[in-house]
Amino acid sequence: MILLLFVPLTFFAQLEEARRITQRLCSPEFHGRGYVNQGDSIAAEFIAAEFQNLGLDPIKGNYFQSFTHNVNTFPGKMEVKTGDRLLQPGIDFLIDPSSPGGNKILNPILVNYELIKNEPQFIWTIKHVLKDKTHDAFVFDFSSAPKDSVKDFIKFSRDFITVSKMPVFLVTEDKFTWSVSDEVLLAPYILLKPGTWNEGESITLDINQQFKVNYTSRNVISMIKGKGCSKKTIVFTAHYDHLGRMGSDTYFPGGNDNASGTAMLLVMAKYFKEHPPKFNVLFIAFAGEEAGLLGSKYFTENPQYNLKKIDFLINLDIMGSGEEGITIVNATLFEKEFALLQEINKEKDYLTQIKSRGPAANSDHYWFTQMGVPAFFIYTMGPNKNYHDVFDTYVNLSFAEVMDITDLLVHFAEKLTSK
Numbered sequence: 001m002i003l004l005l006f007v008p009l010t011f012f013a014q015l016e017e018a019r020r021i022t023q024r025l026c027s028p029e030f031h032g033r034g035y036v037n038q039g040d041s042i043a044a045e046f047i048a049a050e051f052q053n054l055g056l057d058p059i060k061g062n063y064f065q066s067f068t069h070n071v072n073t074f075p076g077k078m079e080v081k082t083g084d085r086l087l088q089p090g091i092d093f094l095i096d097p098s099s100p101g102g103n104k105i106l107n108p109i110l111v112n113y114e115l116i117k118n119e120p121q122f123i124w125t126i127k128h129v130l131k132d133k134t135h136d137a138f139v140f141d142f143s144s145a146p147k148d149s150v151k152d153f154i155k156f157s158r159d160f161i162t163v164s165k166m167p168v169f170l171v172t173e174d175k176f177t178w179s180v181s182d183e184v185l186l187a188p189y190i191l192l193k194p195g196t197w198n199e200g201e202s203i204t205l206d207i208n209q210q211f212k213v214n215y216t217s218r219n220v221i222s223m224i225k226g227k228g229c230s231k232k233t234i235v236f237t238a239h240y241d242h243l244g245r246m247g248s249d250t251y252f253p254g255g256n257d258n259a260s261g262t263a264m265l266l267v268m269a270k271y272f273k274e275h276p277p278k279f280n281v282l283f284i285a286f287a288g289e290e291a292g293l294l295g296s297k298y299f300t301e302n303p304q305y306n307l308k309k310i311d312f313l314i315n316l317d318i319m320g321s322g323e324e325g326i327t328i329v330n331a332t333l334f335e336k337e338f339a340l341l342q343e344i345n346k347e348k349d350y351l352t353q354i355k356s357r358g359p360a361a362n363s364d365h366y367w368f369t370q371m372g373v374p375a376f377f378i379y380t381m382g383p384n385k386n387y388h389d390v391f392d393t394y395v396n397l398s399f400a401e402v403m404d405i406t407d408l409l410v411h412f413a414e415k416l417t418s419k
Helices: 009-026 028-033 039-054 113-117 119-132 147-164 255-274 294-301 335-348 365-370 402-417
Strands: 064-073 078-082 093-095 102-106 108-112 137-141 168-171 189-192 203-207 210-224 233-239 280-286 312-316 326-329 354-357 375-380
Touching (some): 009 402, 039 280, 064 294, 108 113, 113 119, 147 189, 210 294, 255 312, 255 402, 294 365, 335 375, 335 402
Parallel strands (some): 168 189, 312 375
Antiparallel strands (some): 078 203
């Protein structure tokens, strides 16, 4: 109890703030912050209200920057039955994000590695199916294939839809990871876990799918102007969107990716509002990251702030742990800044390690780097490995290094702008 007296009260305040925001963004009312029920728009309004409550200024009188894009969605029924068994979405099966919907009972044929190895027999089988309509779907199972060939076979199974124009099911032991698509395949493509289908069984689909054209998403932007007439600007970014709903009953909470990064963005905003910096600080919560870095691309092509005036950008994505330290994407591009970060961490003993990684187009920092803006993408490392699945929930996050990462980034921004 005595030791607790020496723990700064700000630690608990920042930790609770990060937890509060993450839990809210992961709640069902946000629909996975995707494109069913305008979950991303609900999240955008929430973030703008947080900025306003903190007293942060909007850019050009408006917190929002709108843009449009196409997106494939699954707003209603999401049922797959094998025989009489109703499968669980996201656990027993995963629909490809580009898949169309449909309501049909299918009589699939099994295509395994042994059949594909016998090329003449495989070709004859496919021709027979396509000609005589003895089956109306394919189940590909490559569990017996050499490991170094499986990826090629998986690609083949998806591409096979273009040839057959029939539904394709892939039996896979791989971890289910979902995404977002702006296109629609010619027929349904669905992943199945081993043991969910037996050869000879029918497969029943009842899937509601809707392709949205020119869907409106919004970046959320705010700013704290530095004391005096500082010309230095540091930018903090995080994407708030996630994968949304796979049917009306199943959604992807996106706790680590990236409710946690959005929460850290708002924690940083709160800190700098309460401790006014000498430099300008811009905060951007991006939409459309999961759909292909769309929000950040749109911002860099239609900047609400002069990109040449940005001294450094720090992109926060997957910030819910930290027990094993953090990784810095672009560390090899900006070696001096990475060395400064390492120096601060060593002096203050914040994190177990800061790992270097080269350039990658894997988050919203990418388009800024392409435009000549120096940037880091920072993500935490820890025991939580849930990613793009239904298990990436608020309760699975530790928030182990919220305070240390906050302090590290504050000191980093201060030293960068003092030169």
